[in-house]
Amino acid sequence: MIKSWRDRFEQHYVVPEKKISLDEILEEAQEAYLGWLAASLTAFHGHFSEDQVDNLDRIFQGESRIRAIAKDCYDYAINGRFRLAKDGQEHEQMNDDWVCLAILVRSARPGIEEFNLVVRGRPIGVPAKLEQLLLHAQIRALLDFSTVPEFDEDSVPTFFSQPITGYLTLKEIALLGQMSERAVRNAAQPTAADRLRTRKEKTQTVVDADEALRWLKGRRGFIASRAD
Template sequence: MKSIEERKYKLELDIEAGLRITQHALNTFRDNSCRRAFSLSEMVLEPKSSSISDIFDNVFDYAVKGYTSAADCISLDDLQDMQAFLHIASSAMEFYEANRLTECENVFSAMIARAKLDLASGGYDYAFTEDGNLFISGYKDDLLTLSEVAFLANMNEKSVRNATHQTKDDRLETVKVGGRTYVTPEDGLRWLCKRRGFIPTDTLEVEAS
């Protein structure tokens, strides 16, 4: 189990790596004289402030810490910027044989998972639609994936999957849809509330750091 501080620092490094490798690709397109093998391992990455890092800061404070005051700062334009960054930077990372931006992806998924729980529990309602248009591809507010449960529990997916076995005490109840395994938000919240790594949503106006 990673601490919040460890997850936040890894997120900051992921963002900086994504920006670096995207800039390298753009420079190569402009002037192929800088075409070369790109190695992040040879660089010293230090987190720097940027527009995309500010967006991820708010998402982290809602998704991981559970601060609804941070979610109120996330606009639909921010969601689009996040998705664009993940699609572009992650693809560039793979092309240049670097590691994927796993913490960025995890935080984004945890935000969606927490919003599903909050909506189902009648608490905080963060909308991923505008005028009926869906802003998150494949978003289903009625079911959680096992990986989404794992993000919220700060556990690995294998441990969560093990908790679904019939022989387990206080097992995580699941449903099958189209051959895939899901968890209802109600069952997910019941199970998560007994997990040490889960942080419930705080609807108080806590100032996000």
């Protein structure tokens, strides 16, 4: 994932304790896709019609695909379920799916914010939940590369490739646990019952991956990853 994209969304739009349901994600993925089509038409032609959106959708055949990919993203980010690629062709297809979702998420917000879009009778809002979910999946991958033996570059989409630090920040742990960063900081205090052990990485407070996984397993909002 592009670092500038992550930095911007992590700083301005992500609320770690926000709970997200699968139904919300599927609905938002569909609306983001339709909004992206309508915004693209408006940007180039100054307007759009429902017929134009439908025609463009028929060309891309993307509505059902983006919902399916969003479901896979939810299954991994929230429920920890990940299907490993069995061969090179499947690896490439899985990567294409994740990149497709990422392109939509990265590009949908500017057009939706710029134009007042109503598609199929529904006002289109920015895909804030989908943005957070995609970041959630990236952070889970950062943890899994360090703690799940089956999680490697041969079986996991290239989309998830990132520098493996072996640690997580407190905000990353908060997002994975679907809790506030303040709650994570409180858990790192010496008097905490199940203390989260931290250390300093230069000027940053971090938690080693194994310790992060140990602590997260005791939180209600976290399900440990398992590869299928």
